[in-house]
Amino acid sequence: MNLKDYLKTNYMRAFCVLFLITLTQAGTTIYTYLTSPQLNAIAKGKFTLFIELLALQFIVGQVCNASYNFASVQNTKQTQHLFHQVRQNILHHYYQTPAKVSEIENHLGNDLQLIESNYYGLFFNFTCDLIYTILTIGTLFTFHWILVVYSLLVAFFAIIVPRFLEKYTNKATQEVSNKNAHFLNVIENWFNGLEELRRYKNKNILKKEIGESSSKLEKSEFQREKVLTYVALVSAIFEILGKVGVPAIAGILFFNHQVNLGAILTAGYFANGIFYCVRNCVSNYAQLKSTQTLRNRLSDLQKVKKEKHYDSIDDIDEIIATGLTVQYNCSKKISYPDLVIKRGEKILLTGDSGTGKSTLLKVLLGQIKPNSGEVVYKNKSGKIIHPNLKRLGYLEQELIMFNGSILDNITMFDSRLDDKAKIAVNPNAFSKDVKNLKNGLSTKINVKKNILSGGQRQKVVLMRALVHNKPILFLDEATSAIDRNATTKILRNLTQGKQTILMIAHNLNKEQKDLFDREIYLETK
Numbered sequence: 473m474n475l476k477d478y479l480k481t482n483y484m485r486a487f488c489v490l491f492l493i494t495l496t497q498a499g500t501t502i503y504t505y506l507t508s509p510q511l512n513a514i515a516k517g518k519f520t521l522f523i524e525l526l527a528l529q530f531i532v533g534q535v536c537n538a539s540y541n542f543a544s545v546q547n548t549k550q551t552q553h554l555f556h557q558v559r560q561n562i563l564h565h566y567y568q569t570p571a572k573v574s575e576i577e578n579h580l581g582n583d584l585q586l587i588e589s590n591y592y593g594l595f596f597n598f599t600c601d602l603i604y605t606i607l608t609i610g611t612l613f614t615f616h617w618i619l620v621v622y623s624l625l626v627a628f629f630a631i632i633v634p635r636f637l638e639k640y641t642n643k644a645t646q647e648v649s650n651k652n653a654h655f656l657n658v659i660e661n662w663f664n665g666l667e668e669l670r671r672y673k674n675k676n677i678l679k680k681e682i683g684e685s686s687s688k689l690e691k692s693e694f695q696r697e698k699v700l701t702y703v704a705l706v707s708a709i710f711e712i713l714g715k716v717g718v719p720a721i722a723g724i725l726f727f728n729h730q731v732n733l734g735a736i737l738t739a740g741y742f743a744n745g746i747f748y749c750v751r752n753c754v755s756n757y758a759q760l761k762s763t764q765t766l767r768n769r770l771s772d773l774q775k776v777k778k779e780k781h782y783d784s785i786d787d788i789d790e791i792i793a794t795g796l797t798v799q800y801n802c803s804k805k806i807s808y809p810d811l812v813i814k815r816g817e818k819i820l821l822t823g824d825s826g827t828g829k830s831t832l833l834k835v836l837l838g839q840i841k842p843n844s845g846e847v848v849y850k851n852k853s854g855k856i857i858h859p860n861l862k863r864l865g866y867l868e869q870e871l872i873m874f875n876g877s878i879l880d881n882i883t884m885f886d887s888r889l890d891d892k893a894k895i896a897v898n899p900n901a902f903s904k905d906v907k908n909l910k911n912g913l914s915t916k917i918n919v920k921k922n923i924l925s926g927g928q929r930q931k932v933v934l935m936r937a938l939v940h941n942k943p944i945l946f947l948d949e950a951t952s953a954i955d956r957n958a959t960t961k962i963l964r965n966l967t968q969g970k971q972t973i974l975m976i977a978h979n980l981n982k983e984q985k986d987l988f989d990r991e992i993y994l995e996t997k
């Protein structure tokens with residue numbers, strides 16, 4: 473994210489902002505310059521000329537006022553438009569590459585805010601100050617070239633010295649972003665379990681964890697402010713040198729009859745303006761640069777990744793897993809028997825708790841890389857293919873619902889599947905549930921206030937996979953919250969279909985188990 477992106481958002485508007493800023497600053501220079509002929513008119517007793525110059529100053533002042541405010545509004549419009557695009561691009565990135573909610577929140581919230589106030593907002597002020605400085609130093613020529621040389625010399629040092637501190641400001645800003653990401657992460661982790669903490673009266677752990685993270689964020693904010701203050705401090709030394717030096721030189725030139733009386737006062741005004749702006753430019757520039765790492769990171773997030781070519785999931789004829797082992801950090805190694813799952817097979821996966829059933833589904837789905845062994849997908853002619861595993865049907869234990877109607881949650885907002893979804897209701901034992909809901913399938917779901925029971929949610933998510941014709945379904949305890957009769961009905965429907973099914977389930981009765989082609993039992997080793 474940089475100036476080019478700002479310009480690209482709308483070239484015409486960006487040009488308009490630049491034009492208005494230049495107009496404002498040229499006006500401000502003329503406004504100050506008029507003080508010199510006004511003083512000379514007073515010294516020479518020309519009252520009418522003095523009043524005319526005063527009136528001209530008034531008009532110029534009003535023009536500056538109007539153009540500055542208009543530029544400011546247009547700048548805000550341009551920046552917000554750019555941010556809207558950035559947010560869209562980042563969302564696209566996270567659609568392709570999943571991440572923690574807190575990380576996404578940090579980028580879309582805090583980081584963008586930081587860039588808005590410390591980059592685009594500052595750039596506007598920086599440009600105003602820079603244009604004013606150039607115009608004013610140029611105007612000093614009309615008084616005496618020595619004033620220009622002195623101003624340029626002091627301005628040069630005022631700019632160059634603080635640049636050495638740049639790398640520290642950059643580092644400090646990055647640190648604030650990291651600490652903020654960590655803070656949001658801690659909040660997400662601990663507040664998810666707030667109800668449970670209340671139940672067991674565990675306020676202290678919440679206070680401790682959030683407190684520690686908040687304190688680190690506070691320290692990093694303070695450190696950043698400290699570094700920026702040092703930059704401002706160094707800049708202020710040169711500002712004073714310039715503000716005092718220019719009128720002093722103008723005074724010497726006056727006593728040597730090189731400039732008139734008005735020039736002393738006006739050069740003093742200009743010096744105030746120049747060195748105030750130079751100081752602002754320097755500290756603003758340091759802040760602008762301090763956002764560079766962050767801006768680069770957000771730019772990277774906006775790069776559109778080329779979609780990989782995948783084979784169709786409909787071509788999968790066989791899944792073969794050989795020599796699989798998985799070792800999590802803090803638990804013992806899980807070894808799996810070799811597996812061959814043929815197209816259309818209905819397999820029940822059972823075993824004691826913790827034997828690695830859910831982990832196996834995640835390995836087959838490519839979510840977990842095994843420590844050894846491999847999973848290959850083959851087509852009808854026995855050739856290894858590379859399907860997009862994210863497209864396979866998968867029902868996790870944690871069910872994801874969206875704000876929308878129950879029908880939307882089944883069709884995933886694709887109204888072309890409405891009829892299919894309505895047909896799926898009966899064989900999936902959902903008819904009774906629909907009758908009990910006031911608006912049937914049109915009943916709205918709010919994810920924050922879930923109105924569906926655990927079993928009803930399982931039925932909705934199962935129907936979601938079925939109406940989307942997923943050729944392979946991995947089901948992780950997909951019927952665990954559904955009553956026995958309804959489960960039998962659902963399993964009967966499921967096992968009569970063409971899909972390949974690998975389903976983890978506990979406590980199925982014989983009748984239910986017999987619906988499957990075979991059972992894989994994972995043993996504790």
Ligand SMILES: Nc1ncnc2c1ncn2[C@@H]1O[C@H](COP(=O)(O)OP(=O)(O)OP(=O)(O)O)[C@@H](O)[C@H]1O
Binds near residue numbers: 803828830
């Ligand atoms: N994300 C993880 N990090 C560390 N260890 C994990 C993780 N997920 C699972 N495990 C460990 O791996 C082992 C297998 O877990 P898994 O959830 O696959 O078992 P399971 O057979 O599905 O259990 P259950 O029937 O109770 O759902 C367990 O010992 C568990 O503690």
